[in-house]
Amino acid sequence: MEQVVINGLSGNSTIYIGESIDNLSKYIPSENVFIITDKNVEAHYGSRFPAFPVYTIEPGEGSKSFISATNVFRWLLDKGADRSSFIVGIGGGVVSDLAGFVASTYMRGISFGFVATTLLSQVDASVGGKNGVNLDGFKNIVGTFNQPQFVICDISTLGTLHRDEYCNGLAEVVKHALIYDADKFSFLEKNKSGIMAFNQTIMTFLVNRSVNIKADIVTADERETGIRRKLNLGHTWGHAVEKVTGMPHGQAVSIGMAFSAGFSLKKGYLSKVEHDRIIALLTDLGLPITTTANPMVIFETLLRDKKKEQDGIHFVLMEGIGSVKVELLKIDEIKAFANEFAQ
Numbered sequence: 001m002e003q004v005v006i007n008g009l010s011g012n013s014t015i016y017i018g019e020s021i022d023n024l025s026k027y028i029p030s031e032n033v034f035i036i037t038d039k040n041v042e043a044h045y046g047s048r049f050p051a052f053p054v055y056t057i058e059p060g061e062g063s064k065s066f067i068s069a070t071n072v073f074r075w076l077l078d079k080g081a082d083r084s085s086f087i088v089g090i091g092g093g094v095v096s097d098l099a100g101f102v103a104s105t106y107m108r109g110i111s112f113g114f115v116a117t118t119l120l121s122q123v124d125a126s127v128g129g130k131n132g133v134n135l136d137g138f139k140n141i142v143g144t145f146n147q148p149q150f151v152i153c154d155i156s157t158l159g160t161l162h163r164d165e166y167c168n169g170l171a172e173v174v175k176h177a178l179i180y181d182a183d184k185f186s187f188l189e190k191n192k193s194g195i196m197a198f199n200q201t202i203m204t205f206l207v208n209r210s211v212n213i214k215a216d217i218v219t220a221d222e223r224e225t226g227i228r229r230k231l232n233l234g235h236t237w238g239h240a241v242e243k244v245t246g247m248p249h250g251q252a253v254s255i256g257m258a259f260s261a262g263f264s265l266k267k268g269y270l271s272k273v274e275h276d277r278i279i280a281l282l283t284d285l286g287l288p289i290t291t292t293a294n295p296m297v298i299f300e301t302l303l304r305d306k307k308k309e310q311d312g313i314h315f316v317l318m319e320g321i322g323s324v325k326v327e328l329l330k331i332d333e334i335k336a337f338a339n340e341f342a343q
């Protein structure tokens, strides 16, 4: 088992990679614990939860809402949860975002931890202390920065994930390699068949590397005022693709990374060979690199959603594999490339 510690403003968070859900009791108090999960996770792993009250949400993004949060608050009140209670979120990013938000606001904040059961939540959502809910179509618009006491990444739970969900998480794994770690990128290229066959040793290594990268960035810039923006690689274009097409987040981020790679090639920051390696890896990992959606509709969506600064938008571009920079790009330049990218 590997351990990674994030020194956050609200306290330290320890991520245990390779720990088992069966050992959850070691990390939580012996009483006054409340579990939040979703129906799918409960069906697979509910029999292995410690014997505490469980609140089960419907799976999916629709549950990341004020209505769900309010229902959980009422349930906690009804069960007599108080300031000394402890919340455990067991599930993917929807559960951790909701459980983290509820724990951070119930009675002005109580302690919490996660068992992350999707690849996306192990390498991204549960790590870093961001939580929140959606409102009126705006994603994560209400939430807090607050670190969980612990995150358990039980790699074996990834074995029951739907293949699309697994591939969604791989997009974030590739993203971390592109931002920080050329060696990890080569490792991904060499081990793609093991990854697609869900080899647990390979996946433990990859989750560990991703968590280390995210932890380093979050520790340096927890509130996302500088370096943490690098984690938005693929997300500026990707979020707009996700909104327009309704495709899963990881797939949209993959298209966003392909967009960024193409842009970086055009600007001379990335060689053709590096660009082609990125496109090949994403494709080999079952991820899309293009969409048939109208690029101008995506572009307009991006303009509506992103904060403009000095007539430009901050974009994460690649400087070779394993290094990125945040650049303020002119709106017209993005529009022109959006048209080219679609060709």
Ligand code: NAD
Residues within 6 Å of the ligand: 038, 039, 040, 041, 044, 059, 060, 061, 064, 091, 092, 093, 094, 095, 097, 117, 118, 119, 120, 121, 124, 125, 126, 127, 128, 129, 130, 131, 132, 139, 140, 157, 158, 159, 160, 161, 162, 165, 168
């Ligand atoms: P998810 O939580 O919806 O899980 C995906 C699906 O997999 C669900 O149907 C779930 O029931 C099922 N599932 C979960 N674990 C399973 C398992 N082990 N076996 C079988 N099925 C399982 O989605 P996600 O991709 O984990 O998370 C997406 C959410 O994370 C989004 O809301 C996104 O905004 C959020 N997110 C948050 C952060 C952050 O920093 N807070 C970062 C990235 C993403």
